Amino acid sequence: MSTDTVLAALRAALGDAGVLTDPERTGAYLVDMRKYLTGKSPAILRPTSTEEVVKAVEIVGAAGLGLVPQGGNTSYCGGATPDESGRQFVVSLERMAKIRSVDPLGFTLSLDAGVILADAQKAADDAGLTLPMSLGSQGSARIGGLLGTNAGGLSVLRYGMMRDLLLGIEAVLPDGSVLRDMRRLRKNNTGYDVKQCFVGAEGTLGIVTGAVLKLIPQASRRATAWLPLAAAAPLAEMLALMRRETADLISSFEFITTTALGLVAGSDSGLHAGEGGTLLIELSSSSDRIPLDDVLLGAVEQLAERGWIEDGLLASNERQRAEMWRMRETIPEGELKAGGSIKHDISVPISSVDAFLVRGAEIVAAYDATFRLSVYGHVGDGNLHYNVLVPPGEERLAFSKRIETELAPQLYDLAAEMDGAFSAEHGVGRLKRGLLERYGDPVRRQTMRRIKTAFDPGNVMNAGAVVDPLG
Template identity: 60%
Template sequence: MTDTAPDPHDLAPFRDLLGESGVLADPAMTARYTRDQRDLMQGETPAVLRPRSVEEVQELVRLARRHGFGLVPQGGNTGYVGGATPEPGRRQLVVSLERMTGIRAVDPLNFTLACDAGCILADAQRAADAEGLFLPLSLGAEGSCRLGGNLGTNAGGLQVLRYGMARDLVLGLEVVLPDGTLFSDMRTLRKNNVGYDLKQLFIGAEGTLGIITGVVLKLWPAQGQRATAWLELAEDAPIPEMAALVRRETSDLASTFELISASSLGLVAEMRGAETGLKAGPGGAVLLELTASSERIPLDDVLMGCLEMLMERGWVEDAVLAQSEAQRRAFWAVRETIPEGEKHAGGSVKHDIALPVSRLTDFLNRGAALLAERMPGVRLSVYGHVGDGNLHYNLVVPAGRDRLDFTRAVEAGFAHELYAAAIGLGGSFSAEYGIGRFKRDLLVRYSDPERLRLIETVKRALDPDGIMNAGAML
C-alpha cells in the first residue's frame, strides 16, 4: 500500500519544531520505517519525526494532539509482532528516537548507566565495557535495536537465565506522556519504596502509554572469564532436570543454557553451504556458557565437573569445550544465525512460547504429536533460551508454498492448538516478542477478562485521546 501524500500545511508545525531533516515525508525516505521487520505488514505514515531532545518530543506530542495525528514510537524497527508499524488509515506519525543516542552518565561505583532511549543497545554495552562494567541485555539485533524499543517490548534475549528480562535491569525511566508532560524518574537507587513503581507501567507497554526517552540501567562487573561448551544431547535428555543441575552445580554462574534442535542446526548448514563443524545428538544440542568477573574462580573446572555429572547420568553423549575466544564466537555464531537460516529456507511461522522450565519436556512431546497429526511433513525449527523457559517453536515454510498464505493458515489453526497446549501447562503465547499488531487477537482470546479490563483502564487513564500507538496491543 502506498503512503497517503501528506498535506504540507499539516506538517509545517513539525518542520518548524524539528527542522527539515527532522521530518521525513518522502515515501522513498519513510519506506524503511513503515515495513515491519518480518515483512508481514506494509504500514503507512504521513511522516517520520526525528526529535533531538526530550523537549522536542514533548512539543511534538502536543502538536500531534492539536492537529489530530496519532503517534507510533519506533526504536530500531527490529520487533517481530508489528508493534512499531504505523497502520494504514490511522494517520499515525512515526516518532523515531534515532537522533537521541547520548550516554548521559556511567557510574562505576554505583554500577549504573544512564542514557537516551534512542541509544543502540551495542553502544550502551560498549559504554559499560569502557568502564570495566557489563550490561547483560543481549539480543541478536543488538547492533541495530534501540533501548527504547527494548524497554517498550520488555526484551528478553540470551542471558535472562541469570540477569532477568529488560524490566529487571531498569532502575530509572523518563517518559513523555500522551499530553506532552514529562514523567521523570531517572534515579539510580536500588531501594526506593515511595509508592507504586510507576516506571514499570511503561516497560512492556509497547509505546501505548507514552514515549520512553531515557533510562537508568543496572550494570555488573565485567565478566572477564567465560567457559563455553557445546553439548550433544542423548535421546530424551530431560531438559528441565539438566537445567536445574547446571544451576545448582555451577552456583548459578550459568548465564546461558540454549537448546538447539538438529533441524535448526541443519538450517544453518544449508544456508552456509557447508557443515557447521558442530553436531546435535539425538536429543539436539545445548550451548552452555558460564561467566565470572573474578579470575580466582576456577570456571573451567566448574564447567568440567558439571559436564561429568551430565554424562554420568547419560544425558549428554559428547561435548566440545571452546578452547579460544574465536571458537567460542563460532559456537555463538551458529546459535545466532538460526533465524537467518529459517529465512534462507523460505521463512518460518514463529511461535514465541514461554513455559515453566519444569514443563518443557511435556510441551515438546505435545507439540510433536500435534504437528504429526495436524501438519505432517512440515519442518520444525526448535531452539531457544530454555534455561528460562523460552522456546522458539517455528514451522518452516514448505518449498513451493507462499509464505504469507502458509503463515495465515498456521495462525488460523495449528497455532491455536499449540498455544492452548502451552497455556494448559502454565505457559504463555508470548515470551519475549510482545503483542504488537500481530498478536492482539491472542491477547483477547487467552487473557482473563479482569486482566483486559485493567489494561484498558490504564490506557484510558493515561491516553484518553488514544494517540499513542493505536492498534498495538489493543
C-alpha cells in the same frame, strides 16, 4: 487543522531534518521487519531531544492525530508500524542516541532511549563494566524499543529481562508532560513504581526518551560447552542440576534441535547435535579466583553420568566459543535461507518444557507429517522459539495465514493448558491482539484497558497495538 498546517508546525518545532515526508526516505519506517504490515504516515518525526518529543506530542495531540514510537524497527509483531489510516505519525528515536553518563562505582548507565543496544554495550565496556543484555538484533534494536517490549535475549537466566535492568526512566506522556525519574537507585519505595508501567507497554502509554540501566562487573572468564543430547534428555532436570552445580554462574542455557542446527552453514567445525538436539551452555565470572572450567567440567560430568549427553565439547579458546555462538545466533538467518519460518514465541513453566516439546511435536506431526520444525531457545527461561519452516514451493505469507489459523491455535492451546504464554519476549503489537483476546484472562485484560485509559484516554499513543482504552 489541515495536515499541511500540522506539518508546518512540526517543521517549525523539529526542523526540516526532523520531519520526513519524501516517500524514498519514509518507506523503511512504514514496514515491519518481517514485512507483514505496511502502514501510512503523514510524516516520520525524528526529534533530537526530549523537548522536541514534547512539542511533537503536543502538536499531533492537538490535531487529534496519533503517534507510533519507533526504535530500531525490529518488532516481530508489528508493534512499531502505523496503521493504514494515514493519521499516525511515526516518531523515530534514532536521533536521540546519546550516552548521558556512566557511573562506574554505582554500576549504572544513563542514556537516551534511541541508543542502539550495541552502542550501549560498548559504553559499558569502555567503563570496564558490562550491560548484560544481548540478542540477535543488537546492532539495530534501540533501548526504548527494548524497554517497550521488555526484551529478553541470551542471558535472561542470570540477569533477567529489560525490566530487571531498569533503574530510572524519562518518558513523555500523551498529554505532553514529562515523567523525569532518571534516578540511579537500587531501592526506591516512594509510592507506585510508575516506570514499571512503560516496560512491555510497546509505546502505548507514552514515549520513553531516556533510561538508567544496571551494569555488572565485566566477565574476565567464560566457560562455554556444546553438549549433544541423548534422546529425550530431560532439559528441566539438566537445568536444575546446572544451576546448582555452577552456583548460578550459568548465564546461558540454550537448546537447539537437530533440524534447527541443520539450517546453519559451516558445520565443518565439528559442532553436531545428538539424537535429542544440543545444548549450548555458558558460565561467566568476573573473578579469576573461580576455576570456571573445572566448575563447568564437573557439572558436565554429572550430566554424562546420568546418560543425558552423548558427548561434550568445552570451548578451549575464544575462536571456538565464538563459533558455538555463531551456530546458535545464525539460526534465524538459516531459516530465512531455507525459505522462511512461521514463528511461535512460546513460554511455559520451566518444569513443563520437556512435555511441551513432546506434545508440540505430536500436534505438528498430526497436522502435517511432512512439516519441519526449527525449535531453539532460551530453555533456561522456559522460552522456546517454536518455528515451523515454510515447505519448499509454498508462498510464505499464504503459508503463514494457514498456520496461524489452523496449527498455531493448537500450539497456543497446549501452552495455555500448561499455564504458558503465547508471547514470551516478542510482545503483542498489532499482530497478536487476537491472541491476547483469546488467551488473556478477562480481568487482566480489563485492568490493562483501565491502565491504558489512565495514561492515554484519547488513544494518541500507538493506537491499535496491544489494547484500546475503555469506552
